[in-house]
Each structure stands twice: as structure tokens, then as C-alpha cells.
Amino acid sequence: MKLLLKFFLNSNSSSYLRGLEQEFGESTNAIRLELNRFEQAGLLTSDTRGNRKYFRANTSHPLYHDIHNILLKYIGFDQIIEKIINKLGEMDRVYVTGNFARGTDSRIIDLVFIGNRINKDYLMHLVEKCEELINRKIRYLVFDNGNYREYLKEYRDSELLLLWKR
Numbered sequence: 001m002k003l004l005l006k007f008f009l010n011s012n013s014s015s016y017l018r019g020l021e022q023e024f025g026e027s028t029n030a031i032r033l034e035l036n037r038f039e040q041a042g043l044l045t046s047d048t049r050g051n052r053k054y055f056r057a058n059t060s061h062p063l064y065h066d067i068h069n070i071l072l073k074y075i076g077f078d079q080i081i082e083k084i085i086n087k088l089g090e091m092d093r094v095y096v097t098g099n100f101a102r103g104t105d106s107r108i109i110d111l112v113f114i115g116n117r118i119n120k121d122y123l124m125h126l127v128e129k130c131e132e133l134i135n136r137k138i139r140y141l142v143f144d145n146g147n148y149r150e151y152l153k154e155y156r157d158s159e160l161l162l163l164w165k166r
Helices: 001-008 015-024 028-039 064-075 078-081 122-132
Strands: 014-016 044-049 052-057 088-098 108-116 137-143 159-165
Touching: 001 014, 001 015, 001 028, 001 122, 014 015, 014 044, 015 028, 015 052, 028 044, 028 052, 052 078, 078 088, 078 108, 078 159, 108 122, 122 137
Parallel strands: 108 137
Antiparallel strands: 014 052, 044 052, 088 108, 088 159
């Protein structure tokens, strides 16, 4: 499950064997076997940079979008979209940051809401309801359309996951 989250939640995510070993705290042999299986099935692609073989999700694989959508439901992102985003007003986009954007499971979901005239009191109420449904905590930041760019510059593509866009 860790490898699926790492590569299929955020298609910009890439990593190499030793990096995954440190991140997951598992043996390189077990990780290597899984990486090879996913690569043989065509779900992962790889490229070599220096002496490291980097893996990433094969977004052109016919099952990529299905796996991605299953992971969104597993984490509860579908509930966030249904219960929160669609009821807030003039939302422009929502990003996931933190562990999930990097492809690591967590009990906390970090979100960045971008839009105009967002009802923050209602947002707090909806977040509380959604936390109960998905059994995870949600941290969030709210920006209007004019002031979010400077904040997002701090993140690499692999640290930002676009969850929803109008």
C-alpha cells in the first residue's frame, strides 16, 4: 500500500530504492521486489540518473486513473470534495500538501483552499463533520485568488497535489 500511495496519489512523485528504504523503514530487498513487479506490470516507469534508478507512476497505463481514484476514496478525499469544497462558495482550487502530497499516509490531511468570499465559519463546521466521516484530522489554509502564489512557490511539484479545480 505504501508504494501505491507514494506513486499513484501524486503523479509528480518519484523516488529511488534507498530513498524508499529510508522513507518506509523497510528492507531494500522487499521494496526492490515490489518495484520490479510494478515495473514489469507497466504500472511504474523508471529512468537512471547517475547511479540511481528513479521510479514514478506510469500515467499512461490504462489502470492509472482507476488506482488514483481508489486511493482518493481510501484516504477520504472524495468526501472532502463532496462535503466541503462544493459547498463553500467561490472556490477556485484546492491543493493537498504535506505527507499525502509526497505520497505518504498520515492521520492528518493538509489542505490549501484558494478562492474568493469563502465562508470560513462554514468551512470550520464542514471540516469537523468531514473529519468524523473519514476518521482523520484536517489542517487547512485559506487564500484568496490574489495572494496564494507566493505561498505555493515554497513547494516543489512533488509536494503539491491538485485535488480539485473549478
